[in-house]
Each structure stands twice: as structure tokens, then as C-alpha cells.
Amino acid sequence: MALERKRKLSFTTKTKNYVRINMKELIASEHAPAAIGPYSHGTTYGDLIFTSGQLPVDSATGKVVEGGITAQSHQSLTNLKHVLEAGNGSLDTVLKTTCYLANISDFAEFNKVYAEFFQKDCPARSCFAVKDLPLGVLIEVEAIASKK
Structure with missing residues (x-):
């Protein structure tokens, strides 16, 4: 697990002087496949986690898994x-x-397959059919979550 921290200081004056620290962390998982473009696995901001779309790529082989929608999901x-x-x-x-x-x-x-991963208190969800996905895969999933 690797987190990269970036700090940004913002000063505002007029009626008050204060410092606001915004902190963004980049997420890199050693268990997820490498990104196929210029993006991180995800980012955190405060207590929120924003993931990039996850493709059905096996991190050990770097290849798209075979077996259709079930295996890819x-x-x-x-x-x-x-x-x-x-x-x-x-x-x-x-x-x-x-x-x-x-x-x-x-x-x-x-x-x-989704129901196997989210068995109770299912999150909100949108699902779209798209013309094409990277690497010719059948599915891509992204999420917004909170930290534990």
C-alpha cells in the first residue's frame, strides 16, 4: 500500500485570517493491476475515497481474465x-x-456477481451500457467510498 500526500495551503483574508489545509492522497495498491494510462488507482480527500475504473485485469499476469462477464465482473x-x-x-x-x-x-x-460482493446495505449505483471499453473488456467499475 502506498499513499502519496500533497498539501495545499489556502489563506483567506477580508474579515478573518485563517489557514485551511487541503490534503489529497494518491492510492496505489500492490494487489491491483498497474494503470494503463496516466492516472492513479484512486485518490482520497479527507474521509472520502474516489477510485479509478477497475478493469478485469489479473494483477499477477497483467492480462484480461478469460471466462466472459462472470469472470470479468x-x-x-x-x-x-x-x-x-x-x-x-x-x-x-x-x-x-x-x-x-x-x-x-x-x-x-x-x-x-455484484450481489456476492455487496450482500447487505448495498450502495447507490449507476450502470451504463457503453460502446467500447479499454482493452476490449466487458466491464469497468469505479466507486466512491468513505474511509473506515
């Missing part, structure tokens, strides 16, 4: 779990997910 959600844990969160602290499917006919099968 499982891998994407497993990668999401690893990123959340690296940011001091968990699946239990997820507030909202956004899911992208390459084929909306995979929606029912995706829901079965």
Missing part, C-alpha cells in the same frame, strides 16, 4: 476491493458505484 470487483483497502476503505464503506458494461444483455449476470 469478479476480477473487476476484486480489483476494486484491493484499491479500497489500500485507501483505508472497504466494500462495506462504499457509498456509490458506477458500472460500465460493453453489453447490456450482461446486466443480469453482472448483478449475480
